[in-house]
Amino acid sequence: MQDILINWSPQETRVAIIEGGAVQDLYVERALERGLVGNIYAGKVARVLPGMQSAFIDIGLERAAFLHVADLHRDPSAGRGTARGNPDGPPPTPIEKRVFEGQTLMVQVIKDPIGTKGARLSTQISIAGRLLVFLPQDDHIGVSQKIGSAELRDQLRMRMQRLAGEQGGGFILRTNAEEATDDELAADIAYLRKTWGTIRERNLVSGAGTLLHEDLNLAQRVLRDLVNDETQSIRIDSQLQFDALGAFGREFTPTSVDQLTLYKGERPIFDLYNIDQEIERALARRVDLKSGGYLIIDQTEALTTIDVNTGGFVGARNFDDTIFKTNLEAAQAIARQLRLRNLGGIIIIDFIDMTREEHRDAVLAELRKQTGRDRTKLTVSGFSQLGLVEMTRKRTRESLAHMLCEPCPTCDGRGQVKTARSVCYDILREILREARQFNPKEFRVIASATVVEMLLDEESAHLAGLSDFIGKPISLRAEPTNAPEQYDIVLM
Template identity: 30%
Template sequence: MAKKMSMMINADHSEVCRAVILEDGKVQDYIVENVSHEKVKGNIYLGVINRIEPAIEAAFVDFGGKKYGFLPFKDVLRETYVNTGEKKARVRIQDVLVHGQKILVQVAKESRDSKGPSLTNSVSLPGRFLVLMSGSQASAVSRKIEDEEERKKLKTLVADFKLPENLGLIIRTAGVGRTKTELQKDLQRLLVVWESLKSSVKDESKEPPFLIYQEADMVVRLVRDHFTTDTSEVVVDNVDSYNALKSFMKLIMPRMVNRIKLYQDTRPIFARHNVESQIESLYQRTVPLPSGGSIVFDTGEAMVSIDVNSGKTTSASQLEETALNTNLEAADEIGRQLRMRDLGGLVVIDFIDMFHKKNQTLVEKQIKKVCKADKARINISRISKFGLLEMSRQRLAPPVQEGAFIKCASCDGNGMVRSLNYTVMDVLRKISEHLAKGKVKTLRAEVSHEVTEYLLNNKSRFLLDLQEKHQFKLEFVGSIGKVWTDFKYQVTEKTAEEVAAQETKSIDSVAETKKTADAEETPKRPSRGRDSRGRRRPTQRKRYSRRSPNGRRPGPKSAPAEAASGSESPTATPSSQSSIVADTVSQIEQPKSETEKSFNKNEAVGNITPISRPVAEPPVKVVPPAPLPVEVAPKPSNSDKGFAKRVSEEPPPSGTDS
């Protein structure tokens, strides 16, 4: 059963024109043209050689575009060479081309990224059934036509066609089944265009570079290059495009004019035929498969890598069968996706590992079968021992994603951004680089809001120390929505006088710091009447006994009598007890012998309050006496009256003086 082929053109918006080729309702090819991106492929210009590069055997030609075109030496025809008068075995580009030379060029590839468009000196004019080419006298048949009988028949039809010198032709796939008259009419139209090109080149009134021939718009090219007798209809939703198509069809295929139809429904044409959902898959990285597997596309600078993932398997015995079925489904979808996405260059496919050689051969045949419908030139290799299949595809136009996407401002197209912590460290390193010059007066950093918040919350002490050390002012300006990795610096440098003053201040600061450090290392000699810490030493006091000479405990009533008798032993009055305790506390830092240290620790047990000694006397070893069998009064309080009352109530001692 023959498959139903149709075309749909969405041209209701002047900015973008889209078209799809459907096979039984499924999108097989997708063409989109953005008006904002000027298309130059196929255009013919009269240019001027601007620069010759012998190292790469190429010339750069000014053809009137934004960038110079790249013209390889192998694409320059011999009739373009200048007459040098010398014959050499090996022709060099610098010998046959000169700077400022006029040259006829055609754009073979669109410009991409930083590269300019690729040019060729061999001009080709495409028609509906034939392609007229300069620099060749032969007539050939398209390689897409593989039937040998059909190839011989076509060559016989064009064998007696008369062509001008240095012109040849190629029969396109659309020429299969056409009569000699139809081919002859197509050739006559191309020869008329060629004569106009020659007359434009000879016109001296125009100064090159300038445009000679412009390729047809996308709607006409779609019908010219893709319309076949199997196409049931061409539906377009724009009146102007509809009229242009009808005029073109009347010129090349009058019998097929009735297949051009105008879409007038209020519902969008692509939504009406369930095309929009299929187009959306072109912009996705992962494409699902009917069996549950998936295909992952990764476009890099060097190649396009495609990974085939399998679905869930129920048992190990089905592993080989599942791998084969998934790979066959992937082969069909990969061929379709390559056409729709228009991915070119080197393509590497990582199929699921298959252990049987016959299964690998089936997958190779399947992908070759699918790629036959592609108009681009494709070379396919065999599956390697690593399960990889390499293939190359001619890039007919820029990839679909290039016109629909722009480079991410955050990740710069890498798909990842630096972490906040790493970005903060990078900011601090940049600040240190500016400070290393020693002339920074004010540094203003414009960073994102997140970086500013992190610095103020986690690096505030470090930043303050940095400003104090280098004597400069640091300012952070946070911007909400700013990319983490995007930061700028505005530096105000110090004058020569300010730098000299800072250096002098730094030298003085270092000297003062050294002087302070030396002073701290030299021990100070204690002053007279003060200890090593500068505290006042307690005054010299005589030793006293807690018992009076008469063997009685001193009290408030006996104190005057003893004083009148002229006894040298001091009485233990409450005031004297308080002063003794104060003197004891004040001499904690005095050097003590081991016996004194032990005595102080057992002060409560010995019931003896240590007494300070004069500095002039040699250290005296104090031995604590044995505990007395009487109850000792508690430590005197701040109230003298209470202390005297407690002492007077105690019974008289029965022992002798100690």
């Protein structure tokens, strides 16, 4: 069973999914930094790049968004080519023959801007409802593979074909549509078609860079996407949002309204399960395991690495069992950390080396079992020749660390700074370089207190020798606000 806690404030909404008394998922949305995935824009083609089979599209954001040829809508009557991964179909038409600079396109964001990369777009529009996803440019009926048997999926597909009629547009039945009545499905169809009609009308009268449709906010998406048969309560700590969410739920997700309650406790709602402490731990590089082992998680632009260590765990009868039990516990913790931190892209896991094949198979099976609960698309490969497990997790929004943190201004995100002695030698080299180009009366060094202290003490002989060599005095001044690597050399 799961409980959902919603902590709301005017500037930020935070959602925690609790299972077994522990936080399993975290979602954060800030009013000034709302995600763009699902938003539909009137975009203008700024540049076409035939060599990359892509185009940059201006949708009114700080950075131009990115559209790949594979994400251009393809007319179903033309067949499905290799652009969508079908090797037997005709080759896709090159992007330079399909779009041109200055062209206006209706586009939808499928990936938020991440780091220095702009948003990724698609012209294949989809609009999500409570039970269905509407595909206004297609005509096929799809059913979620998570729904029961093939026979049940065929039955649902036939029902949908009858309900959708001849008005056009395709639909995908979401997992929670498995037990929906015809009336519920028909209501969702009507809502989605009405929404699409509004989007089309706005597009006809709007200029490039206009937002045509915005996805639901985080609290509303909780009712639409996160509530399931396992949900026993949805608690929110704002009367205003409780009323608004109740009205939304009664119209679009009536089955979830009964679980919605207003939290009136004196303690902050996230204190019930120490969620703020969990967030702090999810931002740390080291994750301690109950057994005494620990994980080291390093997130970079290219990939995320997770190193498993035994630490102080010596509980098993022999070394092989100790390693095996640590790796099993690590597999469980890694799956949870991926969700809490919202880590995406390529992930490399370095489990402790295991000599027995059955141990490796068991750890891999446990990892696949635990990641099977993830709502985000994820693939796990086997052990590589180097003994590493490679996996990928779909990245559609910023990770928790990228959302809540920024690079350290002192080390610029490197995680380390030069030693005081290294900075001293940089200063001495810089003075020698300046002395060859300029002829001041004096060189004055302004640096951190630690660097100045070392120049006056351990490096004083080298400083005096340089002063004699260039024939100029060198004075020092400590600046308390300087970072360890920051210094200035002033020509007096």
